[in-house]
Amino acid sequence: MTEVKVPTLGESITEATLGEWLKKPGEPVKADEPIASLETDKVSVEVPSPVAGVMGQQLFAVGDTVNVDAVIATIEAGDGAAAAPAPTPAAAPAPAPAASPAPAPSGDAGPAALSPSVRRAVLEHGVDPSSIQGTGRDGRITKDDVVAAASAKPTAPASAPAPAAAPAPASTGGDRAEERVRMTRVRQTIAKRLKDAQNTAALLTTFNDVDMTAVIEARTKYKDLFEKKHGVRLGFMGFFVKAACQALKDIPSVNARIDGEEIVYHDYADISVAVSAPQGLVVPVIRDADQMSVAQVEKTIGDFGKRAKDGSLKMDEMKGGTFTISNGGVFGSLMSTPIINPPQSAVLGLHRIEDRPVVRDGQVVVRPMMYLALSYDHRLIDGREAVTFLVALKNAIEDPTRLLIDL
Structure with a gap:
């Protein structure tokens, strides 16, 4: 077993936010292949695997704050052919890890396969992520991909039955949804600097x-x-x-x-x-x-x-x-x-x-x-x-x- 630690992030930067898991437990991992992305005050940083093997435990959840040199995951020996063992309690905070490094349109389409900013864009624009060809690193879907897909999406015909299927919110007024999303570290820094x-x-x-x-x-x-x-x-x-x-x-x-x-x-x-x-x-x-x-x-x-x-x-x-x-x-x-x-x-x-x-x-x-x-x-x-x-x-x-x- 090999521990994966948060790398040095730059001068005066001591912590980051876990933005996305790029590998699922049990998936094969190559040496130097990115397994997670971190959000710092300035940019996103990918964490590479120090060795080849199988993705093991994920010790933090997306959105958690991690310090430099903290152990965030383990890489197990093997080639990933066998099913991954059930995660230990230490790995429990990580809800539904992200997609594999190459999320082609036919791959995972659920929210867990996308980064938080991309999930928000998918919800806002009402597009199907499984139909989007990602242009990010390793084929991952970016927010710009979602916006482009939404712009290209044909307007629904007037006879579409879906809008008429849910009249309840208009009559009761009690089903107005809200979503609370933690500000990314980049957005927090932008807000602070501009106000300063x-x-x-x-x-x-x-x-x-x-x-x-x-x-x-x-x-x-x-x-x-x-x-x-x-x-x-x-x-x-x-x-x-x-x-x-x-x-x-x-x-x-x-x-x-x-x-x-x-x-x-x-x-x-x-x-x-x-x-x-x-x-x-x-x-x-x-x-x-x-x-x-x-x-x-x-x-x-x-x-x-x-x-x-x-x-x-x-x-x-x-x-x-x-x-x-x-x-x-x-x-x-x-x-x-x-x-x-x-x-x-x-x-x-x-x-x-x-x-x-x-x-x-x-x-x-x-x-x-x-x-x-x-x-x-x-x-x-x-x-x-x-x-x-x-x-x-x-x-x-x-x-x-x-x-x-x-x-």
Whole structure:
């Protein structure tokens, strides 16, 4: 018998939440194969098996808090061919362990086969998990898979008998269901950090808009050649990251932070980019983005997005950052007031592109426009500096040649 312990989770992190069992008792396990996932303050971490054998006892239940170096399971000798022995009382807290590492659509479809966030999404959208092809690690179903399946689900015909079968709740009013779900460690940390930011910083947001015509034309003209040469699609984020880096050089206070009674200025730009993940929004960091090409930025963001979905982002990739860009436009947001990511002092919010009438050379024309929002800590950044930063970024996007000649 071999004990499986919680691995070291990173600097200053001493505990995590057991998010999901990836193996059932009695199933064969390969050496280094993930058997469980843990949720830390920043990302999900998979716990690998130290040896090959058979999954034995599971000593904690999903949702339990586990400390670093705690024994959470055992691996027994064997190949898994025989039925697993009944779990001992120590393993009793683990209710219905998760699915095997490759939950194909025809595999386990019950709630126990899914992580808590995915189960909630299944209930909210009313989809059948057995019909969903998972895109997560080892084929596991993610929250994004559920949302995509719900979007593709055909609307039920008006004659469907199911809705008419349960009139009782409408007449009695006593069958209104509620569900209490413990906040994940990631969500708890997000809530605490954002509230701390509101309580500590003097938050203010300034707005501008940008004509996306030039960037859209450049993207349309070069996207095929770009993808053929660099192996990645040419998106808008590459332009905005490079434009932000250039504006940060001109307005260094936007790239600075407050440390006690001192201001720390950075002569580099580590850009945090908000990426959607099954457990919530995560913010990995593009290191030395000011030294990268547009292609390198796009490759880095694409890699972050892929690994955020399968839960393989590393904690070191979430640390640091001198400035944040959050693109709410991918979800349809028209305008927002983003909250800074402490200890940073500013965050840029991007929004959806829509055709709007604007005046050009005395004529009303229709152009693809986007609202920009810069939230900043007014203790460090003056309004003049915030507006100047947004104008510099706007000018660079509306005339991308400025990015080439550093104007």
